Amino acid sequence: MDTVAHVMTPEQDSAQVKRIWKAFWVLLVLTILELALGLTIYFLEKGEPSAFGILSIKIVIIIFTIAKAFYIISIFMHLGDERRNMIMSIGIPALLFIWFIIAFLTEGNSIRYYRNTDAKTIKYEQQHIRHQPLNIPPGAENKYKVNH
Amino acid sequence: METAAVQTKKGLWSGGRSPFNVSYGKLMMWYFLLSDSFTFGAFLISYGTIRFSSNYWVDHNYVFNSFPGIHANAPLAFVSLMTFILIFSSVTMVLAVHEGHKMNKRGVEKWLMFTILGGLAFLSCQAVEWTHLLTTSHPVLVNGQIEYWNTTTSHNPWGPRVLFEGGLINTPGPVAFGGYFFGITGFHGFHVSVGVILLIITLINTKRGVFHNRGHYEMVEKIGLYWHFVDLVWVFVFLCFYLI
Numbered sequence: 001m002d003t004v005a006h007v008m009t010p011e012q013d014s015a016q017v018k019r020i021w022k023a024f025w026v027l028l029v030l031t032i033l034e035l036a037l038g039l040t041i042y043f044l045e046k047g048e049p050s051a052f053g054i055l056s057i058k059i060v061i062i063i064f065t066i067a068k069a070f071y072i073i074s075i076f077m078h079l080g081d082e083r084r085n086m087i088m089s090i091g092i093p094a095l096l097f098i099w100f101i102i103a104f105l106t107e108g109n110s111i112r113y114y115r116n117t118d119a120k121t122i123k124y125e126q127q128h129i130r131h132q133p134l135n136i137p138p139g140a141e142n143k144y145k146v147n148h
Numbered sequence: 149m150e151t152a153a154v155q156t157k158k159g160l161w162s163g164g165r166s167p168f169n170v171s172y173g174k175l176m177m178w179y180f181l182l183s184d185s186f187t188f189g190a191f192l193i194s195y196g197t198i199r200f201s202s203n204y205w206v207d208h209n210y211v212f213n214s215f216p217g218i219h220a221n222a223p224l225a226f227v228s229l230m231t232f233i234l235i236f237s238s239v240t241m242v243l244a245v246h247e248g249h250k251m252n253k254r255g256v257e258k259w260l261m262f263t264i265l266g267g268l269a270f271l272s273c274q275a276v277e278w279t280h281l282l283t284t285s286h287p288v289l290v291n292g293q294i295e296y297w298n299t300t301t302s303h304n305p306w307g308p309r310v311l312f313e314g315g316l317i318n319t320p321g322p323v324a325f326g327g328y329f330f331g332i333t334g335f336h337g338f339h340v341s342v343g344v345i346l347l348i349i350t351l352i353n354t355k356r357g358v359f360h361n362r363g364h365y366e367m368v369e370k371i372g373l374y375w376h377f378v379d380l381v382w383v384f385v386f387l388c389f390y391l392i
Contacts, residue, residue: 072379131309
């Protein structure tokens with residue numbers, strides 16, 4: 001991209017506008033799919049879903065998010081149209097995130113393990129704590145009122 | 149500059165012009181955004197670390213389940229609206245940049261206007277959401293007593309629910325939730341506010357014909373990069389706080 005105004009033919013112009021709207025629809029559809037999966041998790045968690053099943057849905061949502069990020073950066077921010085060495089000067093430092101995420105989430109997991117086992121001195125069995133307990137008696141749901 | 153693009157690789161780095169074929173300002177905007185992404189990344193990853201280190205985290209589908217004006221359980225609904233607004237404002241921004249390439253002053257003005265409206269709509273939604281969280285109090289079972297807590301940086305009424313005297317009641321949840329939620333969405337909201345101010349300045353300058361006389365609308369492009377980045381960050385905030 002240079003600083004001088006581009007001279008565009010009407011065909012190039014409408015192709016570019018088409019490309020922008022296509023990216024918009026892709027983003028919209030991906031967001032709707034994410035929402036559908038988010039609501040699926042909500043309804044599944046009313047019962048007793050397998051932890052692996054929930055994790056799989058979450059991984060799919062993360063993949064959709066990365067796809068959205070790719071569309072925003074390459075189409076909306078036009079990074080895909082820049083020179084390769086320019087893309088690399090942005091993209092390679094951003095790869096640090098991979099290490100960053102793996103290292104810190106592992107750290108968090110380790111902290112939990114050490115807390116629960118009192119630094120490995122006691123035995124602890126991981127249990128799943130739910131927001132919504134199972135087998136709620138009728139009427140229990142709305143007994144305590146929320147103040148708006 | 150058009151002819152420079154076909155020069156050899158040796159000529160590319162021999163000085164005198166940008167080897168990246170971008171202006172200084174645009175390149176620096178990219179590097180600023182890269183550094184800003186590390187700031188946001190650090191916040192979100194530290195949130196993830198704390199979340200992974202806890203035995204229990206809040207269930208976002210119960211925290212964010214209201215829609216202004218409707219008294220019904222609507223998980224994800226309001227935040228979806230916010231997300232759609234931000235994606236749409238991103239499209240209007242890229243259309244403004246596109247009109248700028250064509251030197252179409254009226255087109256730039258029109259799409260910038262829509263982008264500003266989108267940004268303001270998003271900020272209003274965030275204000276409504278924050279107000280709702282900060283002013284709605286929930287019954288919480290604390291040491292065998294029922295207390296009423298708002299969702300703040302020091303109180304979290306969204307712990308696991310237990311049965312107490314025949315009713316279902318929340319227990320205190322992890323305090324870190326409020327700090328991370330208000331901190332990160334607030335930092336993002338601050339970026340949106342700055343973006344709206346920059347867009348208003350750009351709109352005024354466009355109306356005054358500053359860019360037209362300069363011969364290019366590169367400033368719109370640079371603000372556009374910033375605005376898309378704000379949208380990009382929201383995609384990840386949306387993921388981390390509302391979806392997983």
